[in-house]
Amino acid sequence: MPVKWEQGAKFATRNAEKLREPEDYRVILLNDDYTTMDFVVEVLVLIFQKNEEDANRIMMDVHRKGRGIVGSYPWDIAQTKANQVHAAAREHEFPLRCLVEPL
Numbered sequence: 001m002p003v004k005w006e007q008g009a010k011f012a013t014r015n016a017e018k019l020r021e022p023e024d025y026r027v028i029l030l031n032d033d034y035t036t037m038d039f040v041v042e043v044l045v046l047i048f049q050k051n052e053e054d055a056n057r058i059m060m061d062v063h064r065k066g067r068g069i070v071g072s073y074p075w076d077i078a079q080t081k082a083n084q085v086h087a088a089a090r091e092h093e094f095p096l097r098c099l100v101e102p103l
């Protein structure tokens, strides 16, 4: 029935928009000369739930290019993760920094 199909399509589109909507902020990791590679990988695994392979790839990308995208998250989650990175870095006396930027 065409009317029902059209309503279903609209509904599906709205749901897809809703699922994308909250991912508004990128967490950007910055390179530095002092934080160890192992610590950065650990941060990516424990705070950002990356697997070892992705964590290594992201860490090496940041190491080579100076900065890199870790992921996109709703604002409060991005802020919380950035705070957790800075707290862990401070605790281990590393200068590791990340930024939260709008998409």
Ligand code: TYC
Pocket (backbone or CB within 6 Å): 029, 030, 031, 032, 033, 034, 035, 036, 037, 040, 059, 060, 062, 063, 096
């Ligand atoms: N450049 C650091 C080193 O050589 C490693 C590193 C990678 C530091 C990524 C920070 O976000 C970073 N030990």
